[in-house]
Amino acid sequence: MGNKQTIFTDEQLDAYQDCTFFTRKEILRLHGRYHELAPHLVPMDYTNDPDVKVPLALIVNMPELKENPFRNRIVESFSEDGLGNLSFNDFVDMFSVLSEMAPRELKAIYAFKIYDFNVDNFICKEDLEKTLNKLTKEELTPEEVNLVCEKAIEESDLDGDNKLSFADFENMISRAPDFLSSLHLQHLSDTLIQNDLQSVVTGTVPPWSNSGLNVYLRDTMVVSRT
Amino acid sequence: MDSIDLVFFSDHKGRPSNPLLDQLPSYQSLLYHKKQSLSSSTKRRGSVRGHFGSLTSGKWISAKMDERSSSSQQLIREQPKTMEEKRRAKEQHVAQDQDLHGWIHWHVHACRIFKRVKVDSLEVLSALVLFRGDIRVIEGMFGTGILSYFSFLRFLVLLNFVMFLLMFGFVIFPIAVAPHASGNITYSQADGSECTDYPSSSRRGLVVFHQYITDLLSGTGFLEQTYLFYGYYKVEAINFHKCTYNIPLAYLLVTIAYLFLSLIWIVKRSAVGFKRSLIQDEDRFQSFCNKVFAGWDFCITNENAARLKRRSLLYELKTDLEEERIKQKIAERTRYEKFRIYILRIVLNLFVIAVLAGCFYSIYRATIYSAQNEQKTNFILDLIIEYLPSIVITLGNFITPLIFSVIIQFEDYSAAFEIRFTLMRCVFMRLASIAVLLLSLWSQITSCSIDDCPCGYNHKLYPCWESRVGQEMYKLMIFDFLIIGAVTVFVEFPRKIIVNHFNCGLAKLWGQQEFSIPQNVLEIVYGQTICWIGTFYCPLLPAITTIKYCIVFYIKKVSLTNNCRPATRPFRASSSNFFFLVVLLIGLALACIPVTVSIAQISCSQACGPFTNYTTSWEVIPHTVSQIPHGLRALFYALSSEAFAVSFFVVTCLAMFYIIALAGAHKRVISQLREQLAMEGRDKHFLIQKLCQAQKSARCRDMPSKSLMVREQTSSYINPNHDHAGMFLAQSGADTATHV
Numbered sequence: 015m016g017n018k019q020t021i022f023t024d025e026q027l028d029a030y031q032d033c034t035f036f037t038r039k040e041i042l043r044l045h046g047r048y049h050e051l052a053p054h055l056v057p058m059d060y061t062n063d064p065d066v067k068v069p070l071a072l073i074v075n076m077p078e079l080k081e082n083p084f085r086n087r088i089v090e091s092f093s094e095d096g097l098g099n100l101s102f103n104d105f106v107d108m109f110s111v112l113s114e115m116a117p118r119e120l121k122a123i124y125a126f127k128i129y130d131f132n133v134d135n136f137i138c139k140e141d142l143e144k145t146l147n148k149l150t151k152e153e154l155t156p157e158e159v160n161l162v163c164e165k166a167i168e169e170s171d172l173d174g175d176n177k178l179s180f181a182d183f184e185n186m187i188s189r190a191p192d193f194l195s196s197l198h199l200q201h202l203s204d205t206l207i208q209n210d211l212q213s214v215v216t217g218t219v220p221p222w223s224n225s226g227l228n229v230y231l232r233d234t235m236v237v238s239r240t
Numbered sequence: 241m242d243s244i245d246l247v248f249f250s251d252h253k254g255r256p257s258n259p260l261l262d263q264l265p266s267y268q269s270l271l272y273h274k275k276q277s278l279s280s281s282t283k284r285r286g287s288v289r290g291h292f293g294s295l296t297s298g299k300w301i302s303a304k305m306d307e308r309s310s311s312s313q314q315l316i317r318e319q320p321k322t323m324e325e326k327r328r329a330k331e332q333h334v335a336q337d338q339d340l341h342g343w344i345h346w347h348v349h350a351c352r353i354f355k356r357v358k359v360d361s362l363e364v365l366s367a368l369v370l371f372r373g374d375i376r377v378i379e380g381m382f383g384t385g386i387l388s389y390f391s392f393l394r395f396l397v398l399l400n401f402v403m404f405l406l407m408f409g410f411v412i413f414p415i416a417v418a419p420h421a422s423g424n425i426t427y428s429q430a431d432g433s434e435c436t437d438y439p440s441s442s443r444r445g446l447v448v449f450h451q452y453i454t455d456l457l458s459g460t461g462f463l464e465q466t467y468l469f470y471g472y473y474k475v476e477a478i479n480f481h482k483c484t485y486n487i488p489l490a491y492l493l494v495t496i497a498y499l500f501l502s503l504i505w506i507v508k509r510s511a512v513g514f515k516r517s518l519i520q521d522e523d524r525f526q527s528f529c530n531k532v533f534a535g536w537d538f539c540i541t542n543e544n545a546a547r548l549k550r551r552s553l554l555y556e557l558k559t560d561l562e563e564e565r566i567k568q569k570i571a572e573r574t575r576y577e578k579f580r581i582y583i584l585r586i587v588l589n590l591f592v593i594a595v596l597a598g599c600f601y602s603i604y605r606a607t608i609y610s611a612q613n614e615q616k617t618n619f620i621l622d623l624i625i626e627y628l629p630s631i632v633i634t635l636g637n638f639i640t641p642l643i644f645s646v647i648i649q650f651e652d653y654s655a656a657f658e659i660r661f662t663l664m665r666c667v668f669m670r671l672a673s674i675a676v677l678l679l680s681l682w683s684q685i686t687s688c689s690i691d692d693c694p695c696g697y698n699h700k701l702y703p704c705w706e707s708r709v710g711q712e713m714y715k716l717m718i719f720d721f722l723i724i725g726a727v728t729v730f731v732e733f734p735r736k737i738i739v740n741h742f743n744c745g746l747a748k749l750w751g752q753q754e755f756s757i758p759q760n761v762l763e764i765v766y767g768q769t770i771c772w773i774g775t776f777y778c779p780l781l782p783a784i785t786t787i788k789y790c791i792v793f794y795i796k797k798v799s800l801t802n803n804c805r806p807a808t809r810p811f812r813a814s815s816s817n818f819f820f821l822v823v824l825l826i827g828l829a830l831a832c833i834p835v836t837v838s839i840a841q842i843s844c845s846q847a848c849g850p851f852t853n854y855t856t857s858w859e860v861i862p863h864t865v866s867q868i869p870h871g872l873r874a875l876f877y878a879l880s881s882e883a884f885a886v887s888f889f890v891v892t893c894l895a896m897f898y899i900i901a902l903a904g905a906h907k908r909v910i911s912q913l914r915e916q917l918a919m920e921g922r923d924k925h926f927l928i929q930k931l932c933q934a935q936k937s938a939r940c941r942d943m944p945s946k947s948l949m950v951r952e953q954t955s956s957y958i959n960p961n962h963d964h965a966g967m968f969l970a971q972s973g974a975d976t977a978t979h980v
């Protein structure tokens with residue numbers, strides 16, 4: 015286990031525990047992951063609240079986010095400057111909201127922000143088209159995309175302005191059965207995190223490509239032929 | 241431009257949103273993250289935008305802040321604010337708490353500590369959850385649809401383990417421990433009549449080795465007179481120093497208890513899914529919105545799984561678009577076509593019924609043949625005859641789904657209905673085959689060569705018929721397990737090798753194995769139904785089932801990760817949980833029937849088992865009730881009287897009608913509220929439009945007295961600019977014309 019005396023003060027850990035859905039152990043684990051993203055940028059000692067931000071490009075390469083089509087939008091909506099540079103607070107916030115303990119209402123608010131590509135408080139048809147194209151990697155024909163967007167707006171637009179306001183979105187989400195279970199980032203396995211934290215503590219920080227995460231993923235990949 | 245405005249126009253296009261809309265309470269609740277505190281930024285925003293009611297908005301914001309700071313601590317983490325704002329809220333909260341004195345302060349402090357302790361203990365408990373690591377891996381690789389199957393399997397492992405603990409704790413343990421705890425066991429005595437004649441089934445003389453294997457696999461021979469089967473429990477009571485432990489009563493009550501426990505546990509688990517499916521609109525079951533916004537499993541971390549998920553989402557969307565086209569086509573059907581379709585459906589349903597009848601008849605004949613032909617000629621032949629009913633049932637369960645999936649294509653239903661209907665047919669097939677097996681056994685047991693059976697059952701063929709039924713269930717269970725293992729090893733692995741290494745047309749046609757969730761679920765529900773029926777006759781069956789399902793979990797996991805690709809038409813995780821539990825409940829209902837009938841109707845064996853002194857197994861309870869003290873006895877008689885039963889039934893019916901009426905009323909209210917919401921939205925647009933027009937005309941009148949800068953700013957709001965989605969003012973004029 016990490017030496018919590020040197021990373022966070024007790025008050026800081028208490029504050030994190032109250033403001034997020036995580037326990038102390040999980041917060042320390044998250045700090046380990048955050049440090050790993052940019053070991054030369056992120057200090058191990060957070061007792062005096064350093065103002066450090068990890069850039070977008072490093073965060074979207076995390077294994078949890080790497081395969082997500084919305085990774086850029088997710089990171090941008092949790093960043094303060096809207097450009098995707100996350101401080102540790104934002105990082106923890108992101109994982110907290112997307113964890114399995116967060117309630118549906120909170121997830122709905124952030125999901126709306128994620129899907130609102132042009133950040134105008136409405137999910138208009140262009141936002142929907144961008145969402146759909148990211149989901150399917152542009153393998154639908156333009157007329158199919160158009161049809162799907164029209165149907166989606168038709169299903170959920172209540173006030174008739176041809177785009178989704180937050181009220182429309184929330185109403186639709188309450189009827190979407192998979193929303194709660196699909197909008198959830200899991201941590202990778204505990205032993206893996208433990209190993210990484212061990213190596214951080216003992217001072218032998220491995221380069222990203224050789225860390226246990228990638229080896230694990232490589233070994234368990236499904237072999238399939240098209 | 242001000243740095244604050246950069247935060248607002250974070251896409252750097254500098255698009256202004258309508259100032260009036262910004263001041264609406266519903267927008268305020270969605271304020272994006274800002275660097276500075278809420279109140280200062282609003283003040284600055286007010287100064288940039290001009291004088292459009294900035295004072296009112298500032299006041300409103302500060303009022304909201306007070307409200308927020310007074311919210312309870314547990315809601316802090318559920319608020320969409322940045323970490324700094326949450327911390328500030330928490331500090332304010334703590335500062336407020338410092339002002340409290342005495343008992344209130346201690347109470348608040350104690351609540352906080354209690355919450356902390358609860359969270360920590362939950363964390364410890366969660367580390368003890370069964371199969372936790374494996375389920376996480378599966379979730380990451382295949383998403384939540386297949387995960388639901390594995391968590392269902394885990395639930396069944398736990399259920400069976402608890403059933404085993406019940407049976408063991410109340411029946412087996414007292415019998416086993418009695419000699420060591422100085423308890424005196426009284427066995428039921430044989431009274432010499434022919435009904436109590438139980439020939440020993442252990443093999444004598446020179447026993448060939450394969451006889452032991454046959455015995456192990458079919459529960460005969462050396463296994464018959466063990467704790468495994470009902471026949472061994474020939475105990476009447478155990479007399480300890482201070483009390484007497486009534487084994488027959490315990491046996492019967494444990495049976496009833498495990499059935500009730502299963503029912504309550506399943507209903508509790510399905511309550512969540514049931515609520516959700518009630519709220520959900522049936523038409524929108526696979527709505528486009530659900531697919532677009534909740535379609536992607538954020539848990540997926542594997543590149544291949546992501547690619548497959550994307551492909552399956554694409555397939556789903558294309559299928560849905562296709563379904564829309566089909567729906568239109570169906571709506572345009574002529575009367576002649578409808579007539580033709582209905583005739584075709586009737587014919588095909590009759591064909592399905594004929595197929596089912598054929599299967600059931602073959603099961604019946606196989607059971608009778610297997611019971612009556614006990615030759616000991618050839619080892620393999622012997623085993624096959626013993627296992628004939630199980631083999632026929634399994635064959636039927638393999639072939640009929642294929643037939644059903646071919647037939648359903650001709651019946652021209654919508655795709656969603658097709659899946660459900662095929663599934664219902666398969667469920668019916670699987671569970672009814674067990675019922676047919678039991679019926680044929682029952683007909684064998686209660687039919688004697690002479691007209692009336694002196695003992696109430698066919699004592700010549702079945703001196704201990706409960707053990708015989710237990711053996712049949714045991715054989716079904718073992719065979720089911722062997723088939724699951726054999727199919728994985730001998731069908732799925734070769735299929736993977738063939739498809740991956742040979743490029744011929746047949747291999748391409750066959751394709752890679754798909755993990756078909758519905759079929760796998762039916763398999764394990766079938767196994768669980770057998771367990772429920774069989775536990776009364778074979779008390780150690782839950783233990784065997786627990787071990788079997790643990791091994792099946794790992795077999796399926798290995799097969800999944802090595803051989804399978806996810807189904808192209810994935811099962812929705814949410815609705816699938818509910819579906820699994822509904823099928824399980826049907827299995828439970830089916831399992832209760834034979835157990836109830838055999839306890840209450842069929843005379844129990846006189847030669848073996850705990851109920852030799854009673855005519856039917858149920859008789860233990862009236863016998864015990866007649867021996868308890870008077871007051872309690874009167875209560876039990878009252879509870880079992882007709883008056884109580886009828887009034888209980890009437891009250892339950894009334895409660896059900898009330899709840900149904902309430903649900904209907906709620907649905908109506910929901911649709912009314914939805915319409916109201918739409919109307920409110922239109923009202924809002926209309927009013928804002930009117931207000932802006934009024935302001936525009938007021939501004940035009942006062943224009944010479946205003947500064948140039950303000951005029952420029954306001955003119956940019958009035959200018960119709962169609963590229964800006966937030967600028968709907970000019971657009972809404974056209975929109976309301978079409979919508980009203």
